[in-house]
Amino acid sequence: MFKFLGRKGNDKLEFGLFTIPVILCIAVAFYIPFFMTIRYSLMEWNGISSSPKFIGLENYKQIFMGDANFAQASWFTVKYAVLYIILVNVIAILLALLLNMKLKSTTWLRAAFFIPYILSLVIVGFIWKFIFMQGFESLGKSTGWGIFELSWLGDPNLAFISILLVSIWQSVGFYLVIYIAGLQSVPDDLKEAAVVDGAGPIRRFFNITLPLLAPSITISVFMALTNSIKVFDVILSLTAGGPGGTTYSVAYDIYRDTFQNNLFGYGTAKSIVLFVVVLIITVIQLTLFKRREVEA
Amino acid sequence: MKTRKTFGRIIVEIVMVLASLLFLYPLFLAINNSFKSFGEVMRDVIALPKQIMFENYSYVWKFIDYPRLFTNNLVITVLGLAGIVFVSSIAAYKLARTKSRMSILIYMLCIMPMLIPFQSIMLSVVQLANQLNLSESTVGLGLLYWGFGAPLAVFIYHGFVKGIPKEIDESATIDGASGFRLYFAVIFPLLKSVTTTIIIIDVMWIWNDFLLPLLLVNGSPSTKTLTLAAYTFVGQYTSDWQYAMTAMVMAVLPSIVAFMFLQKYIVKGVVAGAVKG
Numbered sequence: 275m276f277k278f279l280g281r282k283g284n285d286k287l288e289f290g291l292f293t294i295p296v297i298l299c300i301a302v303a304f305y306i307p308f309f310m311t312i313r314y315s316l317m318e319w320n321g322i323s324s325s326p327k328f329i330g331l332e333n334y335k336q337i338f339m340g341d342a343n344f345a346q347a348s349w350f351t352v353k354y355a356v357l358y359i360i361l362v363n364v365i366a367i368l369l370a371l372l373l374n375m376k377l378k379s380t381t382w383l384r385a386a387f388f389i390p391y392i393l394s395l396v397i398v399g400f401i402w403k404f405i406f407m408q409g410f411e412s413l414g415k416s417t418g419w420g421i422f423e424l425s426w427l428g429d430p431n432l433a434f435i436s437i438l439l440v441s442i443w444q445s446v447g448f449y450l451v452i453y454i455a456g457l458q459s460v461p462d463d464l465k466e467a468a469v470v471d472g473a474g475p476i477r478r479f480f481n482i483t484l485p486l487l488a489p490s491i492t493i494s495v496f497m498a499l500t501n502s503i504k505v506f507d508v509i510l511s512l513t514a515g516g517p518g519g520t521t522y523s524v525a526y527d528i529y530r531d532t533f534q535n536n537l538f539g540y541g542t543a544k545s546i547v548l549f550v551v552v553l554i555i556t557v558i559q560l561t562l563f564k565r566r567e568v569e570a
Numbered sequence: 571m572k573t574r575k576t577f578g579r580i581i582v583e584i585v586m587v588l589a590s591l592l593f594l595y596p597l598f599l600a601i602n603n604s605f606k607s608f609g610e611v612m613r614d615v616i617a618l619p620k621q622i623m624f625e626n627y628s629y630v631w632k633f634i635d636y637p638r639l640f641t642n643n644l645v646i647t648v649l650g651l652a653g654i655v656f657v658s659s660i661a662a663y664k665l666a667r668t669k670s671r672m673s674i675l676i677y678m679l680c681i682m683p684m685l686i687p688f689q690s691i692m693l694s695v696v697q698l699a700n701q702l703n704l705s706e707s708t709v710g711l712g713l714l715y716w717g718f719g720a721p722l723a724v725f726i727y728h729g730f731v732k733g734i735p736k737e738i739d740e741s742a743t744i745d746g747a748s749g750f751r752l753y754f755a756v757i758f759p760l761l762k763s764v765t766t767t768i769i770i771i772d773v774m775w776i777w778n779d780f781l782l783p784l785l786l787v788n789g790s791p792s793t794k795t796l797t798l799a800a801y802t803f804v805g806q807y808t809s810d811w812q813y814a815m816t817a818m819v820m821a822v823l824p825s826i827v828a829f830m831f832l833q834k835y836i837v838k839g840v841v842a843g844a845v846k847g
Binding site: 288291292293295296299300301302303304306307314372375377378379382384385386390394396401402404408409413415416443493497504507525528533541542545553 | 579583590596599615657660661665668673686688689693697714720748749750753778785801804811814815818821825826828837840841
């Protein structure tokens with residue numbers, strides 16, 4: 275490019291030209307905000323006053339010592355994440371097994387179960403809110419089933435189930451296609467050999483299919499965990515935290531403190547706590563994943 | 571034995587098709603009620619509309635200024651994607667080809683942000699965007715996506731470039747190509763399959779994204795996105811379900827149409843993205 279720089283100099287220049295743009299973009303999106311967040315979390319600041327007050331670790335102390343909202347939101351998120359991860363994966367595996375039977379309608383079925391995944395979660399939440407509030411009333415009248423007359427968004431326990439149900443409805447198609455891809459990589463001759471050996475369908479599933487699905491399960495559990503721990507959009511549109519503030523997740527609680535209560539310092543301190551938890555979980559998962567790969 | 575097996579298969583087939591229809595029933599109800607009058611929605615949600623109310627659509631279309639919203643979404647998504655693909659692919663290529671400590675360090679810096687949940691930094695992102703004059707503008711939002719999309723894109727591209735033999739670069743260098751010329755003439759075309767994967771997962775993400783647009787472009791009707799406008803619209807018309815459902819249908823229609831035509835690629839891209847990511 276430039277003769278006077280020599281070969282080495284040119285290589286360095288090119289390395290810079292290729293990599294500096296991405297470094298700048300990522301710095302603006304993540305690193306600068308991240309350090310700003312750490313700084314804010316040590317301050318008392320309502321976002322309006324021009325002089326935030328430095329208060330050290332006071333915010334963190336308050337989060338762990340006396341914040342009933344945060345404790346409740348954490349418990350909600352843990353409960354939600356555990357149930358979501360288990361249910362969405364079990365349902366997706368079962369559906370994948372059925373769809374893998376080479377049915378005539380497989381293409382349609384896969385598309386049908388996948389469609390909600392391409393829709394925005396906020397909109398999905400609103401559509402379901404309509405179903406729960408208006409649709410169930412009509413369905414109750416025409417079927418006479420009591421299940422439709424329950425207050426699906428008005429009772430705290432049922433509202434939790436509703437959020438879980440809608441989340442699973444929206445995303446099960448995503449996990450389904452991952453498992454279908456996984457099942458297709460299970461060699462047929464292995465299954466045929468097991469049939470010849472006299473293994474029934476249930477033993478075939480647990481001894482052959484399930485172990486060979488392990489990579490797909492790892493990916494899916496990982497994705498389900500990272501998504502469920504950050505659950506926000508669907509709650510916002512479906513219950514808006516109600517009834518009585520029982521359905522706030524951690525992410526929603528952070529949003530409430532930061533943007534609705536204008537507790538800039540306190541809200542960011544909570545968000546740092548969320549970051550640390552996500553970091554720990556990811557590190558644990560990656561080490562488990564690595565160990566399993568070595569064994570295999 | 572044989573006939574019993576095919577019989578069982580037909581039962582499974584029927585049950586599954588019925589299950590899939592039940593699964594999509596909520597979407598059907600949304601569409602169904604978007605064509606009804608207010609009174610009809612309140613009387614019976616399940617029944618088909620007695621008289622099809624296209625007026626709902628023309629009303630919502632004008633009220634939320636649909637063409638404007640659609641253009642906003644398009645500008646944000648296309649600008650965001652173009653930047654993510656360009657900035658990430660050149661960096662990933664260089665990083666995969668250069669063996670040095672500096673290169674490893676930069677690669678780690680590029681992919682580590684995947685561990686940072688957006689909600690952890692959202693307040694600071696808004697503050698920074700204000701300072702950089704990127705807020706309340708569709709172009710500004712599109713530019714910000716470059717950084718938010720880069721970590722995953724760099725990760726996927728990096729893994730792929732490692733599989734392309736170095737001899738290809740070398741023979742192109744002998745032919746006199748170098749720098750960006752070599753990259754765009756020789757390397758970039760070889761990345762077509764991963765680029766498709768990245769485009770698919772990022773379009774689905776940016777087109778439907780909610781929280782970042784809510785924080786950055788919610789101030790004026792001229793910068794809103796489709797999802798955002800549907801969200802505010804429902805907030806104003808909480809009891810007018812027929813309009814709310816019309817707005818929902820109009821907001822999701824582009825995604826559904828795109829899915830009908832590109833189903834095969836979308837599913838493939840999503841699987842590839844998940845397996846690599």
